[in-house]
Every structure is written in structure tokens, then in C-alpha cells.
Amino acid sequence: MTESESAGQVPSPSADDAHLVEHRLSREALLQGRFLQVVRDTVRLPDGRESTREMVLHPGAVMVVPLVETPSGVEVVLERQYRHPVGRVMVEFPAGKLDAGESVFACAQRELREETGYAARQWARAGVLHPVIGYSDEFIEIWFARELVLGERALDAGEFLDVFTAPVAELLAWCRDGRVTDGKTLSAALFLQNLVSGAWPLDWQDADRLS
């Protein structure tokens, strides 16, 4: 292993990664909770020794960045939701877990509609993020939505949240000053800032072509 490598090296996973990669030898179920499923894998390390890795199994999720065009610029639809694990009300983009067998796009449409009441005529995929690579296999697909039409919310039982809109500049100010600390929302703000500046345009598609 090199101590430090030259600038600009492409970090492609297809490079020779044998000195980094671990191989799973076995899996043991540790917890089947009502909500969380945890396993312990035994892995072979790059140096040939064995170790264990504990992790949450997660079905994956989708986050939606809903855009509202106004005469004074682009606004985004956000939520305020109490999150028990961190003990506070968080400002975040709508998001939710994939149901069994559900497509990513169907989940994006469903979560937007259930949590905010909005349907969107146009959609664009921005990417994917892995929120917690140390102990969960969760991924969050990042989708943008525009041309919104307001309908009826349909929150899950036990789900309580406020929906509001804010100018993009205001959201970015909240990211900077610490009023937004949700990791997925900070990540989405990177794509949002670069979309609005024109640096990272998206490939918009009509909803009926994606369904």
C-alpha cells in the first residue's frame, strides 16, 4: 500500500483494489426488530486475517427535491419532522423507504404525494448517496421534481410533519448556519446549488414516460 498517492488519480473501484477489498465468509442474524434488522458478517481482510462487521440491513430509500418556480426565483418544498434518534425537529427533503418490489420512481412519486400532497409532472434523477457506510447498506436515490400539482396528503400512521416552501438561497443559508444538519438534505443541497447556478443541469423527463 502506498503511503500517499499522486494528485488527480482516478479513484475508480475498477483499479487494482485487492489490497483493500474484504470478502464475506459468513453471515449471522443478530437482531430482527420491529423496524431494524442487524447482521454480523465474518470477513476475510486484505491481509488474510478474519474480522467481523456488524451492520443494519435496509431496503433503500428515495429522497425528492421538489422545485417550485416563483416570479422571484426557485423555491423548494421542505418538511419539519421530529426525529426521535436525534431528539429534535429536523428540516429535510421528503424521503422514504422502498416498499418490497417497488421501483425507485414509484417510491419517489408515492413519498412526495403521501408526505406533501404534491404530484410532479417532471422528474430528474441526480444520483445516489450512501448515508452510513460504516454500519448500514442503506442507499438513498436523489430525485428532483418540478411542475408540482397540489393534491391530498396521506401520512402513515404515527407520522407527523409540517410542509413548507423556502427559497433556495434561504435553504443554503440554513445549511451554512447549522439549522439544517440532516445529511441527505445537505447532500441534496450540493446538487441543488449547482442545478440553480447552471453548473450541473439535469435530464428532465415527463412523469408519464417514467412510470
Added chain:
Amino acid sequence: MTESESAGQVPSPSADDAHLVEHRLSREALLQGRFLQVVRDTVRLPDGRESTREMVLHPGAVMVVPLVETPSGVEVVLERQYRHPVGRVMVEFPAGKLDAGESVFACAQRELREETGYAARQWARAGVLHPVIGYSDEFIEIWFARELVLGERALDAGEFLDVFTAPVAELLAWCRDGRVTDGKTLSAALFLQNLVSGAWPLDWQDADRLS
């Protein structure tokens, strides 16, 4: 609860959040693994009913964005590390968990030194993120470091990673094209892009004044 609120509302947690906040009634240990600790809390919902919330307990972590000034612009020190939960080599900023009783700044210095070999003469705190608000109390402090001096790495047992540097523009291109999907690194890229543009300057302090 209002269906949708007016634009620009300040999402301050100090507003009247009684319609959102849950109160913990009891806690039950579900799992004490070698690495993961999981609990199930019983909570009172805003509507008075009871529900349960399962979550990972985490000591908190620090991420470091190490800057290297070069004649052609700012570069960052990054790592390539295999992450078993997501089954791939990830490009990410150095980060690590707080040891018991350790200060955030001491952890930042230690993780940078252990994983990359670098010490930094100047440091600035950019903020904090919550990577997984649905099922963990983890927070990640976001610190920037500059005026780096290379010393000796000292990886933990069973830790294998490559260290390299890349221009900021290259890192941002990897965020856009999906070669970087680590949530904490995407969040840090938001602060980094705005630092480099001059939009979000940081309050730099000498290491010896922070220790």
C-alpha cells in the same frame, strides 16, 4: 397541523412544535454487539398514542476536510477505503469515531494523523451533520484543516485504506457523476465548494490555540 405553510417561514425548532414532538417513556436494550448497540424506545406521539422507535446508539464522529494549497489551486486529501456494508471501495474524507471522553478537536487531529499521516497547523469548524436521522443518534462534526505537515500514518488493526489528493474541481465532478456517493463526503463538498468560491468563509484558528 397546517397542510402547507407560507414561503420563507423560519424552521426554528424553538417554534411551537408540540404537534411534532415525541416524548420517550422507556428504553429497552435490544442488542449489545461487538460494534453496534441497538435500543428500542417507547415514545408518546404528538396525538397521545404510543409507538416504538428502534435506533443505533453511536458516540459521534468527526470528519476532516484537509486542504493542500498548490500553485494551480486548492486540493483535498481523500481516502479510498473498502466499506463492507455497501460492498465497494468508497472515496471519502478522513473520519472516525470519538473515543470515550475525547474532545471533538482531539479526535479530528488524531483521525487525520492516524489515517493520512498529516498534522495541520490551522483548523476551522464548518458545522455538524446527522447522517441517519431515522435510526441512529450519530452526529459527524465537520472540520477543515490546512497547512498540513506529513508525518507517519498509524492505522487501526484491520484498517486498510489508500490516501491521495485531488483538485477540488475533480472531487466535485466525482460528486456529480456518482463516483462519490458517501453522504458525509457529499455534505462536506457543499461546504468546500462554498469555501473555495468565497461564499462561506471559515474562521481559521491555530492548532495550538484549540488544543
